[in-house]
């Protein structure tokens with residue numbers, strides 16, 4: 001039976017690679033860029049003083065530890081590469097395979113494409129098998145390319161190949177996770193959300209455990225912790241990767257068992273009959289309804305983020321207590337506790353803002369997806385004006401992230417304000433509110449893209465990527481201010497500083513307005529997509 | 532031509548997708564109170580024309596007027612007075628059919644409650660199922676109920692029955708007939724002749740982005756040909772086949788067509804060869820339609 005269930009895998013795999021292969025390539029390109037660009041370290045930070053100053057800056061801001069993980073050794077190029085690329089490289093590789101597995105299984109099932117294939121000579125498990133094979137092999141390719149290119153630019157062989165292998169291993173584990181969530185969710189969006197949420201929770205958990213110097217067992221129950229514990233360029237331990245392989249196998253077994261049990265097109269949770277009459281009778285209610293599920297999940301996510309980051313803010317000074325270099329600066333009056341905490345808050349709220357822009361962009365891309373699935377047409381053909389339809393969705397795309405920011409901000413403010421760390425409730429909440437316009441600029445870019453240039457819908461993500469690259473990665477490159485200023489988050493003032501410049505928010509809001517106008521004008525004028 | 536009361540008037544409409552010209556000057560007039568059949572093979576340009584009429588696409592050249600309005604500029608006012616059923620209905624996966632009907636009805640400005648209930652009953656639609664659970668035919672029923680439950684002046688139906696079973700297709704025909712009786716005008720597109728034959732007052736046939744024929748059923752039937760299938764006792768010499776065309780001879784069996792007015796003459800010439808079996812198909816629109824569909828119909832016509 002096992003034999004027949006996967007009949008037809010090879011031709012399917014071939015079709016899959018031809019169809020989806022080029023969608024995978026960019027993820028490998030990103031990890032390669034990330035790791036190999038670290039080889040510029042000697043150029044960016046040439047002297048030992050530069051390096052220790054940079055290490056102090058990294059050490060004094062736990063927000064960095066959340067994103068990059070712990071810095072074990074920033075005195076060597078390989079050590080820098082490992083710190084900067086291990087966590088993010090794994091994240092990128094994992095996202096790539098999650099989307100690929102879902103695309104090749106769930107999304108096809110939703111679109112009916114798989115039904116055509118399923119009626120051919122093909123076992124029930126063949127589709128999942130083909131998707132899994134494609135991603136496992138892709139993960140190896142990603143690791144090899146990333147490792148070899150980085151070695152070619154001067155990376156040490158053992159440390160670099162281990163670093164690249166952690167990306168492969170992370171991609172393997174999340175191939176397994178996505179294979180399972182594809183069986184649990186009853187459509188592509190749910191399957192993706194489940195897998196990405198798992199990745200996000202584990203990622204933040206790893207950052208927080210390292211930032212807090214949590215006990216060892218907390219690190220070891222997190223599969224992403226295994227990757228960090230290989231410590232490339234410091235200890236060069238390969239054996240934690242074996243645990244990743246074992247987990248991958250276990251997850252895949254679970255996925256295939258689940259797959260054998262469920263019906264075509266159905267998830268683990270069967271739908272019940274719904275209401276015969278509808279209460280949603282406007283485009284606004286429709287937009288709300290279509291975004292309801294994600295809005296609920298994101299709200300929960302931001303409550304969690306607010307609690308975690310708020311708790312971190314209260315312990316920033318404790319965490320930094322052990323840092324000798326920092327103690328010296330503190331003692332010399334170069335920095336105060338309040339300054340450290342507010343610097344931490346600015347960075348972490350920018351990160352929260354960048355995360356908050358993701359659901360905004362998703363809402364706009366959902367508009368495009370509705371259009372491509374022919375569900376916009378019946379709406380526009382009623383007495384609904386196009387700008388009205390668009391406005392309902394834009395309102396959610398801009399409003400929801402603002403609410404998320406304020407939810408996380410309020411929790412952080414409550415926690416930080418209650419602890420005696422030198423910042424008030426009002427400061428933190430105001431900082432969160434001041435970050436909102438930057439989130440809007442990023443989301444507004446996607447409003448412009450979906451409205452005016454929907455064929456390049458992927459460009460809607462440009463704002464998120466650019467602001468992440470410049471605001472979070474930029475400082476590790478020592479980039480010039482005018483480059484950093486491309487990111488709207490650069491213009492967010494530190495509200496506790498005396499010379500806070502609020503004009504930046506005005507400028508980026510003008511850009512936001514421009515993007516919105518382009519989006520609305522485009523959406524009103526263009527042809528709607530036909531299948 | 533300007534005298535008639537037209538709900539749709541299209542003149543010289545052109546539309547290109549990139550370099551591909553989908554409409555090459557379409558002319559179409561739908562009179563008020565009539566059912567107008569819009570026939571053509573797949574890819575002929577029916578949906579493109581309809582999408583321009585609905586203001587979803589903007590035509591490149593020519594003019595289109597619907598209910599006296601410009602479909603691109605007066606969208607909202609126009610859409611209050613028309614309803615549309617697409618051939619490929621796609622519903623929100625998590626929304627029930629009933630909810631979708633109410634949503635679309637309200638967006639159009641309300642629907643007739645009694646008729647909504649009656650239509651659901653007649654189409655045997657379960658309104659409590661979710662979008663993703665419906666088959667193609669059932670999704671189409673949802674769109675049909677949503678469109679026909681509101682009182683509109685003009686119904687635009689783009690291959691609306693492509694997923695319905697024959698029983699439901701009958702219900703559909705009745706329902707469209709009733710809409711017509713209430714005074715609605717209908718543009719009904721299809722690629723199958725029989726679907727529109729019984730309903731349409733007038734027909735336009737489109738092929739490769741151009742209207743090749745337009746008129747009443749009777750107009751179109753004129754000049755179409757009767758098909759004869761016959762089996763003979765003896766071989767028939769070529770001389771006896773003078774009246775016939777499209778001749779296929781296979782041993783003693785023959786299939787051919789003859790001008791509808793010359794069937795008698797043809798039979799007189801064939802009888803001497805001992806007809807052992809004979810079927811005569813009356814001039815059917817199907818055959819006319821098939822002939823117009825053939826790619827070289829232009830050369831044949833000239």
Ligand SMILES: Nc1ncnc2c1ncn2[C@@H]1O[C@H](COP(=O)(O)OP(=O)(O)O)[C@@H](O)[C@H]1O
Nearest residue numbers: 530548553571572573574575576577578579580
């Ligand atoms: N979005 C599009 N892009 C490119 N070509 C299209 C597009 N939509 C339709 N076409 C082409 O235009 C022609 C007319 O299509 P359509 O109007 O859908 O035909 P019909 O509805 O009569 O089957 C077809 O050849 C089709 O392939």
Ligand SMILES: [Mg+2]
Nearest residue numbers: 577578618690
């Ligand atoms: Mg069509």
